[in-house]
Amino acid sequence: MTNLNALTTLPTLTGGKGFLGHAREIERDRLAFISKITRETERISRLRVPSVNAVVINHPDLLHEVMLERARDFEKSHLLRYSLYLLAGEGLFTALFEPWKRHRRMISPAFHPASLGVFADPMVECARRVVGEWEGRSQVDLLRETTRITMAIAGRTLFNTDTLVAADEIGNALTVALEWAANNAPSASAFVHLWIRHLSQSVAERMHAPEGSRLRSVQAKLSGPVILAGQEGKALRKAIDTLDRHVETIVRERRAARTEHEDLLFRVLAARDDDGSLLNDRQIRDEILTLFVAGHETTATALAWCIDLLARNESEYRRVQDEVDSLGHRPTYADLPALGATLRAFKESLRLYPPVYFFSRQACRDTQIDGVAIPRHCAVAISPHALHRRADLWPNPDAFQPDRFTKDQEEQRPRLAWLPFGAGPRVCIGAQFALMEGQLVLAHLLRTYRFEAIADVKPQPSATLRPLGGMPMKITKRSI
Ligand code: HEM
Structure with a gap:
């Protein structure tokens, strides 16, 4: 690695004073911090956080470098693993390269686009059931309702179950665990924990400690929090116990039944590696909880924002409404190609x-980004929100303009200017x-009800970017 600039030559993001540096700002007001990235980081800047070097990147070329070209040089961060480890363990979202590579290879076929068609009708059916409960109501908290829909989906x-007795309990436990992760990621105790983990890793490496040795197992234990103090910590422990109990029961019953099911659990249980090996019970637990967590809250939030944006943009609402109405029936898998405006609106809300x-x-390992030497352990922050508000990539960036996602427009932009699902081998x-799910659920909701925004909602950057305090919405049943 010759002729690389030193990390110290990079501009540092403004602010970031005190022991916690920028971590304090991230903890206090994440959206303000993200706006600062949009304003100040054209390509790459340094961040000040305790105990590690850190940079933020905010340019499609550099995202390509980190997430595709040099993907093997950049692992999931210890901070992310710390905050989600008790919940998701070594599941796809949090796992380091090994064992992630094996699991991704095994689970990918379950998500092949050609095998997703069987889920279309169940998705619409779940939306239909929740909407069926709105009879006689004139107002709903849309976020609560989209969460009920995506949870049912x-x-x-x-698990191929309509009446998952445990659904509410699982939902509540997931919320507790996600909130713990959101509140405890950039905290002083997290950084102290990571510092200790870092020290134990250095010692294990210097002593050439073999896999399976005591030092290595201490290090593995430090992937997640060790001490769970206070009310919040106790609530997390209880939530994890609840989740473990339910997943264990569901998997045990499914194994005992020995029947084929059209669901993801069946596909994960049957997933085989090239040598014929299956996932063990712990790995199945981690993957199932990962899919549950990664899959429902994200889509629920995206659906709620999309309807809110449509409700505030009359002409865009009319376009989607006309498209949905012209189907003349409940949306199906076969209708997806005819729901282009719906898809564009959904993609634009994922941008905003x-x-x-x-x-x-x-x-x-020691590596580089943009011709700058990046030392091993350096953290690299990426904010799709900051990237999506760059005026040079997205003219008039705060405006809701679904036509940004016509085929022509998409082809004119750098591919990584839109990053809601990440990119490269670790893409969603x-x-x-x-x-x-977005296309079908939106189509069903807009077909059956008219939505009017009745309050200004602000985004709250928690585990996901949710509307603060929910999303109150006036609803009127349509005659169809
Ligand atoms: C609008 C909805 C969704 C959004 C915005 C979203 C976003 C993302 C993003 C940004 C990543 C990559 C994170 C990174 O690179 O560190 C990711 C990974 C992942 N997502 Fe999603 N996701 C969504 C829906 C889903 C659904 C429906 C599922 C499953 C049913 C899912 C399962 C996963 C998994 C397992 C990973 C880890 C993949 C890997 O590393 O191999 N997500 N998601």
Whole structure:
């Protein structure tokens, strides 16, 4: 690696004073921090956080470099793993390269676009059932309702169950675990934990400790939080116990039944590696919870924002409404090609309010970005939200303009200017699933009800980018 500039030559994002540096700002007001990235980072800037070097990248070329060209140099970050480890363990979202590679190879066929068609009718059916309960009502909290829909879809497509007795309990436990992750990621205790983990790794490496040794198992234990203090910590422990209990029961019953099912659990249980091996019980638990978590809250948030944006843009609403009405029936898989305006509106709302608004990587060896030497352990922050508000990539960036997603317009933009699902080998495995779910659920909702926004809603960057305090919406039943 010759002729590389030193990390210290990079501009540093303004602010970031004190021990926690920019982590304090991220903790206090994430949206303000993200806006600062949009304003100040054209390509790459340095961040000040405790105990590690850190940069933020905000340009399609550099995203390509980190997420595709040098994907092997950048692992999921220890901070992400720390915050989600008790929930998702070594599932696809949080796993390091090994064992991720094997699991992704095994699970990918389950999400092949050609095999997703069977989920279309169940998706619309779940939306129909929830909407059926709105009879006689003039107002709903749309976020609550879209969450009920996507939760029902997750239950149906993962476990093939309509009446998952445990659904509410699982839903509540997932919320507790996600909130813990959102509140505890950039905290002082997280950074102290990561610092200890970092030290234990250095010692294990310097002593050439073999896999399976005591030092290595201490290090593995430090992937997630070790001490769960206070009310919040106790609530997390209880939530994880609840989730473990339910997943264990569901998997045990399914194995005992030995019947074929049209659902993702069946596909994950049957997934075989090239040598014929299957996933073990712990791995199945981690993957199932990962799919449940990654799959439902993200799509629920995206659906709520999309309807809110449509409700505030009369002409765009009319376009989607006309398209949906011209189907003349409940939407089906075969109708997806005819729902182009619906898909464009959904994609544009994922641009303005990307549910996964911030994620990160960590250099696992000395490497480079944009001709700058990046030392091992350096954290790399990426914000789809900051990227999606760049005026040079998205003229008039705050305006809702679904036509940005016509084929012509998409071809004129750098591919990585739109990043709601990430990119490269770690791209969202459920992206096609989510787009199909978005199109079908939106079509069913707009076909059956008229939506009017009745309050200004602000985004709240929590585990996902949710509307703060929910999304109150006036609804009127349509005669169809
Ligand atoms: C609008 C909805 C969704 C959004 C915005 C979204 C966003 C993302 C993003 C940004 C990543 C990559 C994170 C990174 O690179 O660090 C990701 C990964 C992932 N998503 Fe999604 N997702 C959505 C829906 C889904 C659904 C429906 C599923 C499953 C049913 C799912 C399962 C996953 C999994 C398993 C990963 C990890 C993939 C890997 O590393 O191999 N997601 N998602």
